[in-house]
Amino acid sequence: SGAPILANDMHLSLRAPSIWYLAALHADSVDYHAVGFTLPGVPGIVVGHNRSVAWGYTNGMVDDMDFAVETSSDDGLRYLEGGDWIEYAVRAETLLVRGARPEVITVRESVRGPVISDALPGLGADLSAVWTAATSEARSTGLRAMNRASSLAEFDRAVREFAQPHQNVVFASVDGHIGYRLAGRIPVRGEWDGSLPVDAGRMGNGFLGDWPPAAHPSGVDPDRGFFATANNLQAPDLGTAVSTDYAAPFRAARISERLGSRRDWDVEAVYELQRDTHSPLGDRYRSLAIATARELDLEAAADRLEAWDGRVNIDSRGAPLFYSWLYRLRSLIAADEYAAAPHWGFFPTKSFMAVLDQGDSDPWVDDVRTPETETLDQLAGRAMRDAVQAVGDRTWGELHRERHAHPLGRDRRIQRLFGFSIGPYPSPGGPNTVRPDDYRKWEALDSTSWSPPWISEYGPSERFIVELGQDGPRGRFLIPTGQSGNPFSRNYRDLNERWRSGDLVEVPLERQRFVRRSVRQIRIVPARENGSE
Secondary structure, eight states: SSSSSEEEEEEEEEEESOOOOEEEEEGGGGGEEEEEHHHOSSSSSSEEEEEEEEEEEEEEEOOOOHHHHHHHOSSSSEEEEEEEEEEEEEEEEOOTTTOOEEEEEEEEOOOBBGGGGGGTTTTEEEEEEEEEOOOOOOHHHHHHHHHHHHHHHHHHHHHOOOOSSOOOEEEEEESSEEEEEEESOEEEEOOOOOOSSSEEETTTSSSSSEOOOGSEEEEOTTTTTTTSSSSSSGGGGGGTTTSSSSTTHHHHHHHHHHHHHHTTOOOHHHHHHTOOBBBBBHHHHHHHHHHHHHHHHHHHHHHHHHHOOOOOOOTHHHHHHHHHHHHHHHHHTTTTTTTSSSSSOOOOOHHHHHHHHEEEEEEEESSSTTSSSOOHHHHHHHHHHHHHHHHTOOOOOHHHEEBBBOGGGSSSHHHHHHOSEEEEOOOOTTTTSSSOOHHHHHHHOOOOGOOOOEEEOOOESHHHHHHHHEEEEEEEOOOSOSEEEEEEOOSSTTHHHHHHHOEEEOOOOSSHHHHHTTTTTOOOOOTTTTTTT
16 A cells, blocks of 8 residues: 554563553543553553554663672671772661561662662672662653654654663654654663673762663664564664663564565555564574484484474474474573572573584583583484473474463462463464464473473563554554453453454544444543542
8 A cells, every 4th residue: 555554562471361451542632542552550552553653662672770799898787889888778668468467678778779689698799780760750751742643753752751661662654654763761881781790899880871862773764664673683783782682683584584575565464474483493493403303213203394384383293393302402401500590590592592503612512410521412312302202293282372371370279260361272483483482391491390281471462553544544453361350251351262363353543433332331530629520
């Protein structure tokens, strides 16, 4: 049609009730008309569209918190600052606990921030936290201005007021323009990159200030005709100035590759791309998996991997074997180094890839708990045997399930009685596919707990696609559970079947069309000062 199309699905923890709720806001007196997704308590539409502009987010991955190593006195009451001993600011925080006495905790604070190590015993040092959000003003003016923007330029000005949390914001307008901006306060650091704790003397008072909005990565109407964000580094020249922990670039690269391959995109084709399950990890490492299986005379496994079409679909038999092998290998490589860690080890995909690409010369390959020197081939072979045994002849959908967890549903007895959690059910997509899923057991580096089925509580938390024609935006939306937060309501989970089948729902911006499609209306009238209506 020549009109812009905006598609968005934010990948978050999957919960029941839903994180998001569909809503339309109308205030004729101030020309406020917007529709999309909101959060309980947020005074506006978080992502969606109004009559002129549509917008969506992915996490900006900005590192906005650093840790300073404080030098404390023996009694813990003072800290060293510029050669002088200064008393920590100390305050008591009272935590109200239902059914028990209130719990009082003591918080120490240096000039940089609170000492968080008091709540994390075993760190072996006093660490204070420096966080931009601790000094950000809580306000909704930016969100309101975004909701009411009548042009791309007006929307971009509104995004500059956005303080927290950091987001890659993509936006498009009915007059044919598209834009991008990294929103949120970005701290200016001294001579450190934020990846590790820094000596307090070196850090000084903390961050040196904020990046000016004009320096944030941004753009309008690029020559290639699109913007694509997937938690990835958006401006390669930034290096580590913004973060050292971006998502691996696979999803963004796949989206960009597909978008650049044609010019005749329509809403249906964009929606298909949003649910794409092609595995870039499979493209990169399937040949290693096949060679490993052949070396072990596991011919059936090798044949299955060779026949795999590279997509992580529910009926795939190659995908579960490949990913089980890959993540078992990841566990074998890292489990020895992280054996003493109190929590799951931080071993991101890019670090794992570096080990695979470097091979035996990488010190991570050797198991430090044994006198022998292990090789990558040995670990890959062991991982393949384990994967073949674990997977058998089962499909991805038989081994990989998605669940929207309710806090009370984690108790098996309560879940059996009331079914508060939704799922688990077979789900497509895997790590680093455009339609992603991640599995908690795969992230556990304790190799003794590795066994299927794998349950995912992470993935797309909403979906919407908007085409912005000159006659106005037309959007289709969906959340994976339901519009009600009451587990006993028929609307608590009634959208889940649509979600699983891939249907979206048109949600009109026009007030009368919206009202006509409603099944129930509640009118809330503010009380007057004298208590009467």
